[in-house]
Amino acid sequence: MDTTAPQNTFHQLTHCTECGALVSVPNLVARQTAECPRCHHTLKSADRWSLKRCAFIALSILILMPFALKFPLISINLLGSPIHASVWDGVWKMATAGFPYTAFLVFLCAIVTPVFFALLVLLLRISQMLNIKPRNVLLTINYLKPWVMLDVYLVSIGVAAFKVREYADLHIDIYLIAFVFTALLTTLLFIKINPKALWNDFYPEHQHIQNMSEQNALCCCTNCEYSFEHAILNRKNQPTCPRCLHRINIDDSLILQGTWATLIAGIIMLIPANLLPISSIYLAGAPSADTLMSGVISFINMGSYFVAFVVFTASIFVPISKILIMIYLLLSVHFQWRHSIKWQMRLLHIVHFVGRWSMLDLFVLALMMSLVTRGQIITFSVGPAALYFGAAVFLTMISTSLFDSRLLWKIYDKQYSNTGTKH
Known part of the structure; x- marks a missing residue:
């Protein structure tokens, strides 16, 4: 302090x-x-900002949303015909091309959660003005924040631009400015709104x-x-809890069971996600399928080393390292490993921070579906690995949210009480 x-x-x-x-x-x-x-x-x-100021930011986000989500962000010229890509078009074309479940994952993180997050902030302001106690709204905001991924989608636009420029001329549309401002305002709202303080204000x-x-x-x-x-x-x-009505004193074994169950399911999903093709491109009738790793190699062959690094980090390194870290932390609890608590907490914080960035690959796929449609000289298709990869990202994010860091501190407290010295 x-x-x-x-x-x-x-x-x-x-x-x-x-x-x-x-x-x-x-x-x-x-x-x-x-x-x-x-x-x-x-x-x-x-x-922190007042709820009134946060509500103005949320209202600005909602005003920008139609321009950021429905209108074209980038476009290409293919054989003299302009083809535009927007957030909504990518989701729609992915769903109508036979990949509705993968499209739903993108739709949830890129459209539904950002809109609902801004709406919930406005509802809090209205509740404050009408002197209403919005318990469910406050609970929903806590659960919703990790799934709002406009910042991840913004990076995916850059990756898709590098990927598609090999086949056609790329142009930036003016509505990309609206998307950038929407992403920045949403991030600002994340930083300045304080759910814990709001609980104290409303109750x-x-x-x-x-x-x-x-x-x-x-x-x-x-x-x-x-x-x-x-x-x-x-x-x-x-x-x-008398304030939010959330269950307290949940047994440690139930927490560990839930964490293990979702983590193991995520590991199972990650195996086909890395082995099966995640995308396919048909150029003049010649098919070319890419797995997660071959997609990184293709960027390296194009000379886009930074983009290859970003894609490798988000699609391969982060999911695998997140799983390894969670297995280590869970085993530390089960076997009472007395390792450095500062190191363990740092690993847990890293997992919470980077986990959502693995959705970058699915967002790139949605943009590519919007840009390179069927029936043209170039045809792009989502591979079977996309759904497995999206499911793995969701399951591992749920796993990290279920894990209780106090389980690690209990081991530290037991060690400290036995030795009388800090480690």
Whole structure:
């Protein structure tokens, strides 16, 4: 926390949802941030925009959305005929060409979630004006944020442009400016909106504990990051958070089972994703199929080394390394490996950050379907590996979201209590 500002006398107790430590947090003034002294997770921040300002950003995003998603972003001239590519056209042509499930994955991450995210921010502002408690809206925003991938799609436009320029002249359409601004505003909204602070704004009757003598009785909800004394019971007689009604104190074995199940399913999906063709190009009747790795090699042969590096990182290195890291972390919990907790947490943060970028390949495929359609001298087709690859990305992202980092800190606490020294 910034110590240059005047210190406050009022403190509240809160559990760190990342390491489980109980921390006394003071009231903050503008631009101050309180961090957990053990894991440096942000517990509270006063550096945020008002919901009114966030709503204006969300409204701007919704105004730009039709131009960013429906109108052409890039185009090519093929035999004198202009062919345009837009986000919606890519999804539509992929679905009508016989790949509806793959198209649905692209549609979900590139169109549905960005629109709904902006709409939910507007709903929060309306709820604030009407004095309504939007529990479900706040819950949905937490779940939705990792799946909004306009920034990933923006990079995929550059990759598709390098890929298609080998066959035809490429032109940038003016509506690409609208897409760039939409992606930037969405990223800005991610940074400036604070769901935890909004929970406190909309539910002020749920106050944090202030008395240190009550610390042993505190419960913690990882969903809305609320620390409280007494849980309430749901219809199944399970303890739940009194603020967001999310189940708490879930058994560690259930967390591990869910994490393992989705991770193993992702591994199974990744095998055909790497072995089968992910795309096919028919040039003058001659077919040319590409797997994930051969696609990288083709960029290298074209001399586009940076694009090859981006595609290799997003499509091959990130998915495989993410799986290896998750297996290591899970085995660390099962076998109580006493490795460096800082290193383990750094690996977990990396997995959370890079996982969504693996969707880049599917976005490139959607753009290529829009640019190089059937019936022309050049025909592009999505391969069977695309669906397996998209499923692997989704399953591994779900797996990392299910994993509870406090399981690793329990091993660290046990080690510290036995040795009396930090590692």
